Amino acid sequence: MDFDPVLLARLQFAFTISFHIIFPTFTIGLSAYIATLEVMWLWSQREHYHRLARFWTKIFAVSFAMGVVSGLVLSYEFGTNWSRFSVFAGNIIGPLMGYEVLVAFFLESTFLGIMLFGWNRFPPGLHVFSCIAVALGTLISAFWIISANSWMHTPAGYVLQNGVAVPVDWLQIIFNPSFPYRLAHMATAAYLTTSFVVLAVGARYLLAGKYLDEAKTMLRMGVGFAAIVAPLQLFIGDQHGLNTLKYQPVKIAAMEAHWDGSKPGDFEIFAWPDQKGEANRYAISVPRGSSLVLTHDPNGLFPGLTSVPPTDRPNVPIVFFAFRIMLGIGFLMIGTALLGAFLWWRGKLFEMRWYLWPAQYVWWIGFVAVIAGWTVTESGRQPWIAYGLQRTADAASPVPGSSIATTLALFVFVYGVVFSMGIYYINRLINTGPAAIAGAPPASGMASRPLSSDAEAEAPS
Amino acid sequence: MEWYIALIWAGILGIAVAMYVILDGFDLGIGILFPFSKSEHERDQMMNSVAPFWDGNETWLVLGGGGLLAAFPAAYAILMPAVYLPVIAMLLGLIFRGVAFEFRWVGRTSKQFWNVAFAAGSILAAFAQGVILGGLIQGVKVENGAFAGGHFDFATPFAALCGVAVVAGYALLGATWLVMKTEGDVARLARTHAKWLLAAVIVFMGIVSLWTPLAFPRIAERWFSLPNLFFFAPVPIVTAIAALLCLKWLDDERREVLPFLCAIALFFLGYSGLVISNFPYLVPPTLTVWQAAAAPASQIFLLLGTLFMLPVILGYTAFVYWLFGGKIREGEGYH
Ligand code: HDD
Ligand code: HEM
Ligand code: HEM
Numbered sequence: 001m002d003f004d005p006v007l008l009a010r011l012q013f014a015f016t017i018s019f020h021i022i023f024p025t026f027t028i029g030l031s032a033y034i035a036t037l038e039v040m041w042l043w044s045q046r047e048h049y050h051r052l053a054r055f056w057t058k059i060f061a062v063s064f065a066m067g068v069v070s071g072l073v074l075s076y077e078f079g080t081n082w083s084r085f086s087v088f089a090g091n092i093i094g095p096l097m098g099y100e101v102l103v104a105f106f107l108e109s110t111f112l113g114i115m116l117f118g119w120n121r122f123p124p125g126l127h128v129f130s131c132i133a134v135a136l137g138t139l140i141s142a143f144w145i146i147s148a149n150s151w152m153h154t155p156a157g158y159v160l161q162n163g164v165a166v167p168v169d170w171l172q173i174i175f176n177p178s179f180p181y182r183l184a185h186m187a188t189a190a191y192l193t194t195s196f197v198v199l200a201v202g203a204r205y206l207l208a209g210k211y212l213d214e215a216k217t218m219l220r221m222g223v224g225f226a227a228i229v230a231p232l233q234l235f236i237g238d239q240h241g242l243n244t245l246k247y248q249p250v251k252i253a254a255m256e257a258h259w260d261g262s263k264p265g266d267f268e269i270f271a272w273p274d275q276k277g278e279a280n281r282y283a284i285s286v287p288r289g290s291s292l293v294l295t296h297d298p299n300g301l302f303p304g305l306t307s308v309p310p311t312d313r314p315n316v317p318i319v320f321f322a323f324r325i326m327l328g329i330g331f332l333m334i335g336t337a338l339l340g341a342f343l344w345w346r347g348k349l350f351e352m353r354w355y356l357w358p359a360q361y362v363w364w365i366g367f368v369a370v371i372a373g374w375t376v377t378e379s380g381r382q383p384w385i386a387y388g389l390q391r392t393a394d395a396a397s398p399v400p401g402s403s404i405a406t407t408l409a410l411f412v413f414v415y416g417v418v419f420s421m422g423i424y425y426i427n428r429l430i431n432t433g434p435a436a437i438a439g440a441p442p443a444s445g446m447a448s449r450p451l452s453s454d455a456e457a458e459a460p461s
Numbered sequence: 462m463e464w465y466i467a468l469i470w471a472g473i474l475g476i477a478v479a480m481y482v483i484l485d486g487f488d489l490g491i492g493i494l495f496p497f498s499k500s501e502h503e504r505d506q507m508m509n510s511v512a513p514f515w516d517g518n519e520t521w522l523v524l525g526g527g528g529l530l531a532a533f534p535a536a537y538a539i540l541m542p543a544v545y546l547p548v549i550a551m552l553l554g555l556i557f558r559g560v561a562f563e564f565r566w567v568g569r570t571s572k573q574f575w576n577v578a579f580a581a582g583s584i585l586a587a588f589a590q591g592v593i594l595g596g597l598i599q600g601v602k603v604e605n606g607a608f609a610g611g612h613f614d615f616a617t618p619f620a621a622l623c624g625v626a627v628v629a630g631y632a633l634l635g636a637t638w639l640v641m642k643t644e645g646d647v648a649r650l651a652r653t654h655a656k657w658l659l660a661a662v663i664v665f666m667g668i669v670s671l672w673t674p675l676a677f678p679r680i681a682e683r684w685f686s687l688p689n690l691f692f693f694a695p696v697p698i699v700t701a702i703a704a705l706l707c708l709k710w711l712d713d714e715r716r717e718v719l720p721f722l723c724a725i726a727l728f729f730l731g732y733s734g735l736v737i738s739n740f741p742y743l744v745p746p747t748l749t750v751w752q753a754a755a756a757p758a759s760q761i762f763l764l765l766g767t768l769f770m771l772p773v774i775l776g777y778t779a780f781v782y783w784l785f786g787g788k789i790r791e792g793e794g795y796h
Contacts, residue, residue, distance in 0.1 A: 083608075106777075113513030
């Protein structure tokens with residue numbers, strides 16, 4: 001049997017990390033949301049905030065567990081899949097991930113215990129503190145891992161010694177050129193994605209005529225947050241792109257499917273990038289649109305794909321289409337949020353069924369945008385694993401293709417089982433609703449089975 | 462010049478691994494004991510006794526892996542491919558048992574399935590960790606700074622023995638934890654289990670102690686050359702004393718904490734035996750801690766953070782254990 005170990009290692013990594021990122025995206029956002037709810041509860045003493053916080057904490061627990069176990073896999077994959085990359089860049093990536101463990105993972109995983117199991121045991125103040133600690137932990141974790149990742153895109157602060165990258169200036173390494181943009185874009189993406197989940201659940205309850213207090217709060221919070229942050233994300237994304245143009249022009253050329261750098265670039269709304277013919281087929285485009293966005297001048301020039309030989313180009317259709325998926329969802333989010341804000345302003349948000357009905361189905365769009373965005377970023381970096389320094393083909397571990405194929409199949413199977421059940425359970429928790437979950441008796445005893453009594457009445461969705 | 466920094470790092474990683482083995486050891490042990498429990502109530506009680514802690518416990522494993530990558534990238538890059546399959550098996554096991562903590566409560570009709578997943582995942586993870594350990598002790602073939610052995614080099618009877626030994630050891634930690642943290646039938650049953658497990662652990666420790674010097678001359682030389690023999694002789698003697706005390710306290714209903722402490726002591730002793738056998742190799746028998754060390758700038762940068770953060774982490778970990786102190790009664794939980 002003949003397997004290409006590098007291709008398999010990439011597939012395996014892409015599969016496991018794409019699964020992983022779903023959960024951080026949600027837990028970063030949700031922990032902040034729960035902390036907010038709890039602070040509002042302490043502040044206003046209104047019970048429905050408390051019910052909501054408890055309700056989302058249940059869902060948080062399930063997502064967090066999946067985030068932890070899928071993340072554990074990743075931290076070992078740097079050795080199992082990319083050992084030669086670990087030798088090459090371990091001096092730099094290693095300490096950054098080490099800080100992530102020390103500063104973030106211990107914080108979140110330790111205070112998680114209080115957050116999940118401390119509702120009735122400890123004073124509310126301690127509980128709120130723990131929620132904030134967890135929310136902060138997830139954000140700090142994003143800080144360090146995205147710093148490591150950004151270094152792979154825009155390496156800085158190192159020298160090469162005996163074919164190995166050695167650190168010289170840690171501040172330059174941590175705050176490498178693409179890092180601030182990527183962190184801002186990703187953190188915003190996490191909060192935005194979560195706000196759409198909250199919004200959708202609110203709409204779902206309103207339509208069903210259930211939990212009206214909670215539903216209205218969720219809808220207001222979701223719409224209000226997204227109306228501000230979705231347009232902000234467009235701005236951050238644009239700045240991010242300008243930064244990429246400076247440091248990774250070939251990636252931008254692939255995102256825009258821009259072949260010939262001697263002419264201004266059109267913005268292709270749709271096209272099929274033909275890699276052999278080095279041109280776009282079936283294009284529907286806005287003439288000079290890309291030049292306008294990227295150089296603020298309709299006649300501005302930026303490098304095309306043909307500026308580098310084909311072996312130094314990423315897979316153009318993947319980058320191109322993933323970028324369009326993200327953009328499309330970005331604009332859909334802006335539209336949904338602004339329309340909702342408008343309805344809210346007119347006092348009609350809770351009555352407009354034509355708005356609520358589609359809104360209940362938008363919970364997943366943020367996750368798709370996040371995966372699409374990372375596909376742009378990571379595939380656009382190819383064929384480099386560390387941009388300009390090491391090629392992905394030179395980074396793989398000395399593990400035979402057949403072994404990787406076997407473990408890849410196992411991962412697909414195990415993730416398929418575990419995560420589809422997880423999502424099924426989350427959906428069922430949502431159907432069960434805040435009252436049933438948060439209404440569990442306060443003292444010990446029965447409290448260990450909060451769902452058993454009320455949940456039986458609900459048909460599993 | 463910076464020779465001692467590599468040593469400090471070896472020490473920190475040693476602490477991380479020891480913390481991991483003890484902390485995650487007892488909660489994996491709960492999973493290993495799951496099949497021997499009698500009722501769903503007992504299983505609830507067992508799982509509740511570790512539910513608030515398991516994630517923090519597992520983070521020591523992330524620190525072990527991450528610390529190895531950061532401080533000794535060359536060793537990380539050799540070891541991971543060398544024990545590729547058991548590492549993946551361990552990760553898959555940890556996935557199943559990790560999600561079982563939550564899924565078991567929210568899955569009404571599939572509770573039985575997650576009971577099995579929790580037990581099987583825990584056993585698989587513990588066994589795989591033992592195999593990894595055995596694979597390391599056996600030695601790893603290295604050429605030009607990369608793993609050069611066969612893909613199943615790790616799979617020997619010795620590694621399998623280490624796998625079973627670790628399963629038994631974790632189960633012992635788990636059983637003594639239950640003696641300390643629970644009441645009623647669960648605690649009584651755990652006492653009985655703990656005695657059998659203690660016997661098994663002692664037998665396994667004995668076999669490994671005989672096997673390694675016989676099979677690996679470098680280990681025989683380490684232990685049996687003079688004057689080493691005098692320095693190291695206390696290790697097996699103290700081990701025997703700890704085992705006897707553990708047995709005695711397991712028979713004494715009033716002693717609830719001491720058996721757990723004894724089990725921890727046994728682990729420490731076994732662990733120090735392994736360190737004595739293999740120091741200063743990170744990848745026996747070729748790569749020492751100095752040869753595998755990262756660039757000094759990397760080791761120092763992370764060391765500063767570690768020296769500051771480790772006490773903080775230990776502090777709030779202790780705080781959470783204290784908060785959730787006391788016993789779990791029948792039918793009681795935090796959920
Ligand atoms: C944007 C943020 C982000 C990104 C890009 C990644 N992670 Fe992650 N990771 C988190 C944000 C996060 C988190 C929010 O902190 C998680 C999610 C749920 C959780 O338990 O913590 C987490 C959990 C998590 C855990 C378990 C921690 C624990 O025991 O509590 C590990 C070991 C990793 N991750 C490792 C990785 C690696 C090696 C990555 C890249 C290759 C990676 N993560 C990408
Ligand atoms: C969490 C969000 C992320 C997603 C969804 C993601 C997605 C991907 C995808 C799809 C690939 C395969 C690209 C290809 O081979 O064409 C990849 C490769 C890779 N990514 Fe990411 N990535 C993420 C974050 C990270 C982070 C934070 C790091 C490191 C700190 C990282 C390191 C790598 C490495 C080492 C590879 C393999 C080598 C390569 O193909 O370049 N990724 N990722
Ligand atoms: C609507 C306007 C948006 C623009 C102009 C935009 C722009 C970009 C650009 C240029 C990149 C690639 C950066 C690189 O060079 O590596 C990127 C990546 C990414 N995008 Fe967007 N984006 C938008 C919306 C969104 C939305 C709505 C989400 C998710 C909710 C999102 C999530 C991501 C993620 C997760 C990445 C990968 C991480 C990174 O490199 O920042 N984006 N985006």
